[in-house]
Amino acid sequence: MAETVTVSPAAGGFDRYGNPITPGTPVVLPTLAVAPGNTQLQAGEGGDLDDVQFTVYLDLDSPIQDDDAITVRGKQCLARVQEWRSPWTGRGGLVVFARSTTGKGG
């Protein structure tokens, strides 16, 4: 069974009536793969800095875009999305850089 991530569409901006747009309903997506990236844990008086990165590989038409919240292996991250699409066949996939940073260290 494929590992899953949870994506919450980003809030932000205003609709045409001037009302703030609320976050969308979280959706659970199966991944093609999840690759661990850099991690950093730095103790500090003002709170520990905890920085974790993942690279998540998804199907091409997965509902995710930049700045969506994505939960990967229990970490709440911010998504940055790259779309790979073959110009000949239309096949490809999404590469999502997910980064979670809490605290400030120092």
Place this chain on the structure above:
Amino acid sequence: MADLTTQDVDAFTNGRLAHDAAQTARLLAAGLGAARRYCGWHVTPPNADVVTLDGPGSPLLVLPTLRLVSLTGVVEEGITADLAYVDWSVRGLLRKRTGYAGGDYGLGHCWTAKLGGLTVSMNHGFAEAPEWQSAVLSYIDRTSLAASVGGRETVGPFSFPGTTVASGTAFTDSEKMLLDLYRLEPSV
């Protein structure tokens, strides 16, 4: 079920092959043609057909079908047979009954041995052949990609495997397995 349409191809490929594109119609015609040529008959849907056959010279006449819906006419060496004296099966097998008056060539109730000596009119074909249609759609989807890039394709970090076809055919093993369910026995 009606014959496959470009709408079916559009749905199967999630819109990659648009139903109103000329290429889709061409690929559909090629796919249906390849599958029907491999199977030896049109398979689906049921329709009226007139075939001219070589006489077997034996009591059993095997029609090029796997689903005979109705037999509408048999002409043997120019003589129209009385169908009341012809037994036929859904499988497409014909035998003469005692009393057959359309001409009795050869021994007993044998059919003529003349090449091209029989003309048969019939309605035949499966009303439903979902496995066959699925194989045709798979073939169309695959060949539409292969026409552009060939086998294996790598797109950034994503890699898509190529497909290998079964020996002596244009179809993969899984497509061939489905088509074989509807294929006539190859003549010797």
